[in-house]
Amino acid sequence: MSALFSQGRLGGLDLDNRIVVSPMCQYSGERGVAQPWHLIHIGNLMMSGAGLVIMEATSVEAAGLGTHGCLGLYTDEQEKALGSLVAQANKLSSARLGIQLTHTGRKAATRTIPERWRGEPLPPEEGAWKPVAPSPIAYDAGWQVPEELTEDGIRNIIQAFADSAVRADRAGFDLVEIHGAHGYLIHSFLSPITNLRTDGWGGSADRRNRFAIEIVRAVRAVWPRSKALGFRMNSTDWTPEGSTLDDAVDLARALETEGLDYVVMSSGNIKPGIAIPPAAPGHQVPFATAIKKGTGLAAMAVGMIAKPEQAEAVVASDEADFVALARPMLDNPRWGLHAAAALGADIRYPPQYIRARPNNWLGFGFVHPDAKPPATTQQLDRPKSVSSWDRPAAPEKPSTAA
Template sequence: MSVLFSEGFLGGLRLENRLVVSPMCQYSAVDGIAQPWHLVHLGQMMISGAGLVIVEATAVEPQGLGTRGDMGLYDDAQESALSELVGNLRTLSSAKIGIQLTHTGRKAATRTIPERWRGEPLPPEEGPWKPLAPSALAFDEGWQTPQELDETGIRRIIDAFARSAERAVRAGFDLVEIHGAHGYLIHEFLSPITNRRTDDWGGTIEKRNRFACEVAKAVRKVWPRERALGFRLNSTDWHPDGSTLEDALALAAELKSIGVDYVVMSSGNIAPGIRIPPATPGHQVAFAASVRKQIGMTAMAVGMILDPHQAEAIIASGDADFVALARPFLDNPRWGLHAAAALGDDIAYPPQYIRARPNNWLGFSHVHPHSRAPATRLQLDRPRSVSSWDRPNSA
């Protein structure tokens, strides 16, 4: 068996393999409530072959919504919808299910990506809500100047993360991931580009890290130890005045001491106009390797991981413990199943699709000529996943 499809652990949570579906906003919620689209989308991800599926960035309070189509987890109706969603997803596979909690900070009140690819602030006539931030600095020209948070507001949002985590417990999620990257509120506190405060929440790196750490502590307090707690971390702002990898490693060490089980190492997006190196396959893997090797913390690599052999090499080399993919799963919702075949692994298939399993379909090697698992190389054994009517089928 490949290392990509070997079991792995996030804290006390056991995963069948080391392949993760990264959170992907669908901009399809109504009043923050999950809709049928979410079941269709996430249902596909549950039968993709991944060991963990993480639900999209979900706001912890109304002002934390990025768009009107964002998911929320701050009221009973949202919790009820997500509880039903998780229950339905559990019937589809044994993959674990997580959710990412966020507050978009100064990036709130924008159009959705389908409306305009890069997003843009909602105009006054469309009733935008007031963004919040550590400092009153607009994201870009034409964007709202956010309200600078006072002590009361900061404490309210920390508590909101904890309350949303409690709702996630009741909804049945296996994992919570705190979003501390991509220019959203937690990242805004971390970066000197966006945090100009001179009180106990800004200035030195210790003070800039304080908000992230307080959020992590609050969530850890209410999140069961047998379920996993993660943190998506910005590795660098790609700007001489911004946060650096050294800053990220210092924060990762603090998060580890708090009880965070893993980090996902991303980068960039703190402000427009910053020159970022072109994205190439695996361009952020080195960040995961740094935190894993220097801090000794479980690390998840993300960013342009496109090929099964590339993913396998990342795990085999020790650069990361897990790999998280987003757009590859949108492009091919069976990415994990095909990756297993390419690596020569025979993993469980959904019973309904068993006739397309590599060793049950002679056509597989023709459709996937680079696979190491054509029907002629695998024993035509009884499918692991179960069904009395399943038989090898050459159709």
């Protein structure tokens, strides 16, 4: 039996398997509002064979948007659009759907990736807004110097995360992941490179961790226990002057006591110019393993996990509980279905695509010569209609009739 395709659990969620689609910014929002592109993009990924799909980094306030095209979840219009998307996406598969909440901090007000041939920071004539940060340190030469947050400003952002979580719950999301990595606002508080404060929000590691802890505490207070709450964490700043893996494990333990369910481990991006090891397949998996060994949290691994056998090995060897993929899913939006075939697992297909399932298509072996036949043939229930795939219903109680 495939470990990758065994059932998993995050918080109060039961997942069909251990494959997760990582959040991927689409730069296609308008005023922070999701557009038809997002439904098509997410809808495709809901039919990828993954057990969990997490929507892109979504800001908790206008100042936290990374670009003009990023999504937000701080207005009624944004909430309504996402609620409609969730309702439509949930008809496509039994995959669970989450959202990542963020504040980009001093990395706000940039051009989108397709536009960055003209430079990354957004100039005033293109509508740049003022970034905020724990300390007034620009990300790089040519970037704006952010405004140092006051006590009230910090408290307002903590509340904004909680408010956005309430909106995410109303919109129907199953999971919230808080973005605490990649040099964004939470990471900027965590790292001694970017947090030079001398008040209760900076200095010692405990004080630098305080912002992240209070955000998780505020979100946990409003986010249902029947759903899942996670945190994308920086594992290391890749420099002795920055945060380390030991710091990350200590923070994860603190967040576990606040009711966090899982951690996904990323690294780097606190500032330009730091020499980092070259990316290689599975290069960040050991960071997830450190969380598994050092805490009771579920650990999600990222970092060039692209082949089914590779993902299977990560889960089967207990290096991580889940694997999260981004670019491989853009490259192949049916990655999970093809991975199941490669590993000999038989999984649910959308009923509209059932003719392409390995045991229903004589040509599958010709197109995918390395695929294994499934060990068993799953008997799929007939859907109520060909336009939807309902989530599995609770089993009926046995009859008490004589």
